[in-house]
Amino acid sequence: MRRPILALLVLLLALGTSALAQEHPEHPKSAQEHPKTEMTLDTLAEAITAYIQNDAKLKGGAFLILDPQTKGVLQLTLVQVHKERLASLGNGVYFACTDMKATDGTVYDLDFFMKQGEKGIETTEVAIHKQAGKPRYNWKEENGTWSKVKI
Numbered sequence: 001m002r003r004p005i006l007a008l009l010v011l012l013l014a015l016g017t018s019a020l021a022q023e024h025p026e027h028p029k030s031a032q033e034h035p036k037t038e039m040t041l042d043t044l045a046e047a048i049t050a051y052i053q054n055d056a057k058l059k060g061g062a063f064l065i066l067d068p069q070t071k072g073v074l075q076l077t078l079v080q081v082h083k084e085r086l087a088s089l090g091n092g093v094y095f096a097c098t099d100m101k102a103t104d105g106t107v108y109d110l111d112f113f114m115k116q117g118e119k120g121i122e123t124t125e126v127a128i129h130k131q132a133g134k135p136r137y138n139w140k141e142e143n144g145t146w147s148k149v150k151i
Helices: 002-015 015-021 041-058
Strands: 063-066 074-083 087-090 094-102 106-119 120-132 137-142 145-150
Touching: 002 106, 015 145, 041 094, 041 106, 041 120, 074 106
Parallel strands: 087 145
Antiparallel strands: 063 074, 074 094, 087 094, 094 106, 106 120, 137 145
């Protein structure tokens, strides 16, 4: 009877903590199990497009956003994601702008802010930058990092 128990103990000691770690799925996984996606213009554009498409699908076919100036909800469709520049805001946050068209034909420039998260590239903020070409805020670049400035 002692031999099987002793053999089991020796086996557990030989395996070390790796056998025990599998019993705790709440522990973080290794970096190899969560590969990071390199942030490029194409990657950012694809992530923004996917975010808009998924959001629109959940909300009846249009991308919805609350306009803080009018307090109304805009129903928008994607015209294009601008891929001229990958802009960094620091701390791993990037943004790109899009042209979106409202149901009344007005074109809005929306800025999408994205960050690499545990589940891939995640949207952290969406802001209305321009309405019919008129800016609501501007951008300032300093040492390779961009920041919003009031008009």
